[in-house]
Amino acid sequence: MNPRLQTALAAVLGGSALLAGCSTRTDVSVTGNTPAQYSHVFVTVQEVWFNSSATAGPDDGGWNKFPLSTPSTVDLVAQNGGNLGSIASGLRIAAATYSQVRLIPVDATAPLASSAQNAGALYNFEADYVDAKGTTHQLPLELLNPDKGIGIPTSLKVPLGSSGGVIPIGTSSTTTNTTLGSSTSNPFGTTTGVTGATGTTGATSPSLSTTSTTGSTSTTPTNTFAVALDGNSDLVQFNYSGGTAGGTAGVLLSSHDAAYDLSQAGGISGQLAVTSITTGTAGLPAISVSAQTLSADGTRHIIVSAAAILSDGSFLLYPLATNSSANIPLTYDVVIHGPGIATIIVKGVQVPRPSLSTSTTTTNSATTVTTPKTSVTVPTTSTTTTTGTTSGTSLATSNTNVSPVSIGTLTPRTVTTTYNANISTAPGAPLPAGAAVNFYQTLGTQGEVPYVIESSPIDPFNQVLFNDVTLSAGTVDSGTWSTNGTVSIVSAAPKEGVGTYLVAASAPGFSDGTLSSKVSQPQSGTASSVVVPALALESGASAGSLTARVVPAVANKYDQGELLLSHNGTLVAAASLAAVIAQGAGGTVTVSNLPSGTPDAVYYATVRAWCSGTTQCSASASGVQRQWYSQVIDLRTSTTGTIDLTVN
Numbered sequence: 001m002n003p004r005l006q007t008a009l010a011a012v013l014g015g016s017a018l019l020a021g022c023s024t025r026t027d028v029s030v031t032g033n034t035p036a037q038y039s040h041v042f043v044t045v046q047e048v049w050f051n052s053s054a055t056a057g058p059d060d061g062g063w064n065k066f067p068l069s070t071p072s073t074v075d076l077v078a079q080n081g082g083n084l085g086s087i088a089s090g091l092r093i094a095a096a097t098y099s100q101v102r103l104i105p106v107d108a109t110a111p112l113a114s115s116a117q118n119a120g121a122l123y124n125f126e127a128d129y130v131d132a133k134g135t136t137h138q139l140p141l142e143l144l145n146p147d148k149g150i151g152i153p154t155s156l157k158v159p160l161g162s163s164g165g166v167i168p169i170g171t172s173s174t175t176t177n178t179t180l181g182s183s184t185s186n187p188f189g190t191t192t193g194v195t196g197a198t199g200t201t202g203a204t205s206p207s208l209s210t211t212s213t214t215g216s217t218s219t220t221p222t223n224t225f226a227v228a229l230d231g232n233s234d235l236v237q238f239n240y241s242g243g244t245a246g247g248t249a250g251v252l253l254s255s256h257d258a259a260y261d262l263s264q265a266g267g268i269s270g271q272l273a274v275t276s277i278t279t280g281t282a283g284l285p286a287i288s289v290s291a292q293t294l295s296a297d298g299t300r301h302i303i304v305s306a307a308a309i310l311s312d313g314s315f316l317l318y319p320l321a322t323n324s325s326a327n328i329p330l331t332y333d334v335v336i337h338g339p340g341i342a343t344i345i346v347k348g349v350q351v352p353r354p355s356l357s358t359s360t361t362t363t364n365s366a367t368t369v370t371t372p373k374t375s376v377t378v379p380t381t382s383t384t385t386t387t388g389t390t391s392g393t394s395l396a397t398s399n400t401n402v403s404p405v406s407i408g409t410l411t412p413r414t415v416t417t418t419y420n421a422n423i424s425t426a427p428g429a430p431l432p433a434g435a436a437v438n439f440y441q442t443l444g445t446q447g448e449v450p451y452v453i454e455s456s457p458i459d460p461f462n463q464v465l466f467n468d469v470t471l472s473a474g475t476v477d478s479g480t481w482s483t484n485g486t487v488s489i490v491s492a493a494p495k496e497g498v499g500t501y502l503v504a505a506s507a508p509g510f511s512d513g514t515l516s517s518k519v520s521q522p523q524s525g526t527a528s529s530v531v532v533p534a535l536a537l538e539s540g541a542s543a544g545s546l547t548a549r550v551v552p553a554v555a556n557k558y559d560q561g562e563l564l565l566s567h568n569g570t571l572v573a574a575a576s577l578a579a580v581i582a583q584g585a586g587g588t589v590t591v592s593n594l595p596s597g598t599p600d601a602v603y604y605a606t607v608r609a610w611c612s613g614t615t616q617c618s619a620s621a622s623g624v625q626r627q628w629y630s631q632v633i634d635l636r637t638s639t640t641g642t643i644d645l646t647v648n
Contacts, residue, residue: 024158026091026223029084032076033307034231036286037129041076044116044124045087047104054099055599058148059632066091071106073115080308082318098156101259104149108140127251142252144566145604145628151568154259158223224262226319230306233436237466238459254571265319266351267404273411274313285309287338291317301451318402322353337453339470341412345478346487351405406485420468420527421519429534433460433574435507442495443478450502460574461562473499473521503530508570509595510535537595544596544639548589553648555584559617561609567600596635603633609647
């Protein structure tokens, strides 16, 4: 499992209290963050699946599937700052503990969904960004086997509903909006505005009706559940090599998502003074903040959640896992970094489990129920929800439903000396296609271990970083958070030295790389390169291989191609098809050192094919063509597999 998920999954169990109400309903939202150069990242979902098995593949049994009445589109850029974008509401999920949730997307190549069109997108999945040269790109966001969906490990407990009693902590009541004429699920109990089919009513509370009986009430508890996407790791930029299609940029979604029960999720907020800080193309400062914890082996810190700094300098890391006990909060270290500022590390921020209160007041003729004392998440675009049915939405919502722990206001120091860095690999030792490269620094005090300062996924086709990372050649500011919310900051050189970073890779199915390579400010020029050590398979995994028999449907249509293997929508491995795709008869390609023998060793294949323009390719093969295959490659109990690929 990806290390970023391990901490998140340790403490996101659903509430164990017996829930009241006639049935159990679940709302699903998406939150995330994106790098500052992105102006829009649209994702469109048409189904949500749940499974109690942690190891079930998409073709295995046990899935509870919920097709949405209309697909939902969320812009991840709008979800920066801990906002929640609704995917589905009121799903009637059977009481159980679910170990997986799976989002079934509407691919970028499919006809444009109405929710995506209404959001202003050209594609159902889309990434809009401005590159380092100032060129604007509006590209389809490419998916890996979209028919199999994006699988997310979790632990979501959906308790059994019953009639009568009070609404427990972390649940909500469902009321009927007689003004708008639609069912409105209020997960937090205080309505400050409702969006209906005809638009937002504003801050005026609508007329609400409830049904009560003397001495008791009937309510519908709702579980609130969010999937968090980290654009820093999940948006993989790449270049196709060669002539006509060569140099063509693309963006691939390689999911490393986490999922949270919001009734047990906390947050960390803060404020930066950013008046002198350069902003990115989306109007946001080019500064990121992350919550980090120790890795399982204690050798380094790992990122469990990340967020972008908003235009006013504020940030919110949400949702964050909290301990199942309200008296023992989880502790995170917060790392703030970006080009042109000194890195800030705030240690020991405690994030307790949310404490929401409920009460029941009995009158002579009815029971009045007061739901948890916090604010409702207010939609800002229209949606139509039908009571008792699965329904899709297209929402961008403001997150006002969390009381985060604050680290106060910080003023970043300007650093005038920076340099760019990229990577190379040793001959014969490529990184896995799904690898990310992390740049670490260590505080100088005794007993400290490295923190992730910068991180970027590699270009899976070219084994380099798509963009150089910009590294600060300055000292590091650090301090320890206190329970009164204050932080005393001191500046000191990192253990590695000013401007020096440890560099190591990480990848799904592989152990984290050794912390043996370093990169430093160059003595001349503005750029440095570092060789990143190869990765070893994770403990318990064996080296597997896949033999792909490739047959072009039309000879000489393409002369370049890549075979991509994914697990749950996450890129794991790749192999070039150039040696066989140009041959009319095709040929055989082998993918080696593929993780096998573990529950995660279930893969699916996608092919990218294009004509480079350097040979007699078919003139009809313009651009890059993508094709995915439904055959499962199951290496859970085997170290070898085969697949036949007809490339159309």
